[in-house]
Amino acid sequence: MDDALIPEGAKRCGFPTFMIGIVIVGAVLLWGVYAMFLCWFKGLNQTNMNDYYGFALWIWADLAVIAVGGGAFFTGLLKYIFKVDELKNIINFAVIIGFICYSSALLILAIDIGQPLRGWFIFWHANVHSMLTEVAFCLSCYFAVLTIEFIPNILENRQANKVPFFHHLAHNMHGVMAVFAATGAFLSFFHQGSLGGVAGVMFGRPFAYREGLLIWPWTFFLFTWSAAAFGPCFTLLVTKITEIITGKKLVGDKTVHLLAKISGWMITTYIIAKIIDTIYWAWVTVPSMGFKLSHFYSNNGFYGYWILITEVILCGVVPGLLLINKSTRENPATRTIAIILGVIGVCLNRWVMVLQIMAVPVMSFDTWALYIPSWQEVATTILPVAYGIILIAVAYRYLPVFPQELELNKSADAAAQN
């Protein structure tokens, strides 16, 4: 019944099957929306946050989705600025994932702040010294850029494209996309960095605090770098999941291998920098404030050295090595393991840089504070996931997202027809 909207020549499941899937995911979405309204109308007492945990699950989710959404800007940078043309096969999808991630981040922020109706004060009464101000400006601008990047793809829908104006608009937007990609990369560099800066500038919190370059703490650069490194992992992971669900090959191996390779080198270089940063922090910064490294990883029921080792070695060094090594990179199993580990690694890094900071006591007579999110927090955090699934499903169904789709599935279609 929606055949007219489906890209020409593409095979899609029947509309009822599609709707069943949407309804199931939609139910989860509604659960999240319900929790969201609870938070808005009853206030943040609906959460398990407290005065020790001003930042908690949501801010982690925010940082995490922005980090994994980094695939959009980095792929765009490579495609449009460094002219890595092979990536044209995945750039649309990277942009959609980025769009989902960034819109989710904005939504979570709108729930997270105590006075959502005053959220715009961050622009109106901006404090230029605050990392969060920088985040807000760059995040909003970059979201606009992502929208602009997403529009041509939407206009390529079979029906929309019939309108000459939309057709030409889409065409011309593709032509100038390099400008937006450059803008996006620039903005991303700053807001990814500023998100790292959010933690790094807190000189009252030795676990977070980092020295740095001029006004930017090292976490500024580490966050940008890690987003560029692990973002593509997430793009690849979502591509893989989409391929499994649709039962189709959507992106050619060559593109996947290339992106994986780039990601692998980025991860490896990032993790070297991260290790140097950690060592410097542990041996120089922290002792100068009177702390031993063990202070941050002992005397509590959750945060031990395991979290550091998991983040840096298991989910940093390992995926980096797996992806720079040709044989493991091109082996679908090890590659998938690597990208999964990578995504976990960057999320774990964001967790540590939000929640562990809040957990660690600073005053000698203070105590560790542990926290378990309320269902409202969990539901509102899952909400963007459900929303993302629906948006991807709709986009995949009605838009020519994957340029290689028809070509890669020709034989399969032929086989099916026979």
Next chain:
Amino acid sequence: MIENKKAHKFGMVIDLDKCTGCGACMVSCMAENNVPFKEDESNKKDSITWMRVYRLTNGKSFPETQIAYIPRPCQHCGGIGDHGHSPCVSVCPATATDYGYDTGIVSQIYTRCFGCRYCMGACPYHARYFNWWDPKWPEGMENYLSPNVSPRMRGVVEKCSFCYHRYQLAREQAIVEDREIEEMEYQTACTTACPAGAIVFGDLNNPAHKVHQIVKPDPHPDPLNHKVVGKSRNPKVFRLLERLGTNTKVYYMSDREWVRKAGDNYLKGEWENVKTHHGASSSHG
């Protein structure tokens, strides 16, 4: 700032050996500043107490045990080098908390705060509190609320202001009478309430004020840690987490070494080296 008038730097020194942990300062603060209360306040992680009294012990067993109570208002940090970039002020995205260069007081503008809580994360003293709930008073009880401090709405951060409204009232009076504010004219509610007289409040920049005389703040950066300015030259006086360079304006005083040591974090052996170091001048002389 008027150029020929020297800026104030209001601060306090709390004698921890005099503090009995009676809680009068906490209640005086709550009553003065319209702090709300709720049915269960036993979870101290969501209980708004601008002035909170921490209890710490020396860890020994009875009868060798010793307690120290540490009253903790907002520390009104001057930030690294005491340039006014407090941990919280520098991170607030909406300029809802600000550093008063003429008073040294860190303010909070409730109507501008949009509740991002970044400042709370940045504050190692947990001096900032979020209004998780709408403030509610039992029927009729809102009759005792003071108009000098506006009650806060749900969703914003609040904290101790060194009773800034008292400063404003005293300043207005002084301006009308064309004179400077007297030491006793501007005192915080906790200071005046303390039955043990453990809190001394005044202008750290004014040598005539008692707080200055007790603290003897060193105007020069600490030669051992250039982030630190205003270190006390009184060997009994210390600040909380001084090494971080927060440059707080709340000083503490104790004869007991274990109490002074608890004010900051020290690596093994460090305390023995620093416990006699008090500001640049004493280390030079």
Next chain:
Amino acid sequence: MKIDRRSFLGLGLGAAAGIALSPVGVKLTDDSSIWTQNWPWTPVPEDGEITYDRSVCSLCPGACGISVRKINGRPVKIEGLDDYPINNGGACLHGISGLQYLYDPARIKTPLKKTGNKFEKISWDEAIALVAQTLGKIRESGTPESLGLITGADSGSMAQLFARFMDAFGSPNTYTMPSLESNLALTAAALHGADRRLGFDLDHSDFILSFGAALIEGWGAPVACIQANASRCERKAKLVQVDYRLSNTANTADKIIAVKPGTEADLALGLCAVLLTKAQISTGRLFGDVNKFAFATMVVKEYTPAKVEAITGVKAADIEALAMEFIKAKAPVAVPGKGRGDVGQSLREFAAVQTLNALAGRLNKEGGVFVMGPADYLNFPENVMDEVAEKGAGKDQLAGSVNELVDTLEKNGGLSALFIYNANPCYVLSNPEKVKAAMDKVGFKVSFSSFMDETALRSDVILPASIFLERLEDVVSGAGLAKTVVGLCRPMVKPVFDTKHPGDALILLAQAMGHSIAQSFAWESYDSCLGEVAEKIWENLSGDGYVVIDDRPPAGTPATDFSFLASGPKAAEVMGEGDYTLVPVDKMRLAGGSMASSPFAVKTVSDKVISGKYSVVEINPATAGALKDGDVAVLKTAMGTAKVKIGFNEGIMPGVIGMPRGLGHAFNNPYVAGKGVNVNDLIGPVIEPGSGLDAAFGVKATLSKA
């Protein structure tokens, strides 16, 4: 014009663009933020002119001077009054939160009558008529002595007015709730003669030996004591605290003498013995004192350092050294009354400590103990007593003390009516269930309470009292202070509810009863009564707000009667069985007596005292067995069982469990009541023969994981 899909779409997009570009969006955004800044459900206090008014706080016997800040006449803040002779500008947290009591959810808003199990609102006229009628019948039946009175206050015009009513009515059955003041009066009566008060000159002592007195946690006049302690620190005067846990007072002390709970009296007697043997204090020096030889012989024989060591756990050598240090100090003073010195005290202990002062020659000396006469500033006109009154008032009291009264009532009844003023026996006394049962034996209970507390809930008629901020009253300092100050408590605000000054209620009642009683209460109002009876000092009292009656040591040395101790009274036995001794712990931030804490005060209480619905008990980790910090445990005593949370505390003697006093209230104030357990529920009274005091300082207990 044809509207097709395309033009419709165009129109829609155009409209959207138009609205987006118009100021509407900006205006709405701005308006919505302004709305959040002025939420109608967030109160905006009315502004106005600031004035200050002075009064006296009567929440506790401390009687501090207070300054009330008002905005357009509306009280907004209570602070300590500068230069007031008791508290000199200081204040305690309960006094500062005084305004919360005005609007307390548990306040009684109108006179009430109990019908069935429910209270019914009635008018003042109805209430007074009802009480007058019921009391009238009792008088007509010729048993006026069957009216009882339980009161907390024992000085000042209100106490005298109630006493006058009881006299005029014809009943001797007045009972005072245990307080430090009443315990000291009892001690003075046993040792130095009737109608005396004891005051401890802490301000001038250079060696304070405190037998568990929580000097900075609410003992006596709390603010005055905290200030005395601060000045003590500055003067480098010594404080030695005899205690079984690290109270805040013990923490501020120069030295702690760790004793087993309940053996303070033995230590004091041991010190007396050392003074008589080692310090060469001859009994001859105690000239003119009664039974001094018998006492000396007894104490030297029974309380040798070795024996006392066995009882108290304090080393014999330390006992001797302490006694010598005490006697060698310039101005030593021994202070009795562990905790706040009100409940769970024994005359044996008070007398032993006071005897130590007497032996050391510290009576009526600067820095010692003052044995003072009554604060004699009121002159009531002669009471008019008819025949019934004469006859009734001449009868014996039903019991010797409020504790004995509870016993008697519970067993045999004996009162047909009971007044309760300034007292909450159903919460404060040990084993409140028994108190409630005793109350149920009384046919007609009239409460003069301001709050619907545990006792008011059990009353038949309530004549609600205005609180101290709404009324005029003379307030006499006492409570162990070495000076006597009468302060004037003045109305800071008109009564918020339909309440009356209890004095006015009593006058109205007396007048409604007619005859001789009405003649005894021939005042227009309480206010005019006070002006008349306090005429001697009224000018200064109303002008300055206070009058210092006395602040110097009384002349001469009073004689001491050693008979009570010479008779060798035995220590109170601890009830029950168990590995632990449960003791109540007084905390400054929790009111323990008839006055419940305010929401502010409860808010300041540590999570090591209240945790959600639980009381947290202090226990030394060394004797906690398998229990861990924060565990929920079942505490069991001979009187009852309670679920509590375990709070590890290195600062309590192993084997002792400390439970905060002042929790477990059961009335309608969710900010204060319904939290934790009333420790009195777990402790049974142990009545001391001779004094009638409830000497149960604690109880044996067992503890197991819930």
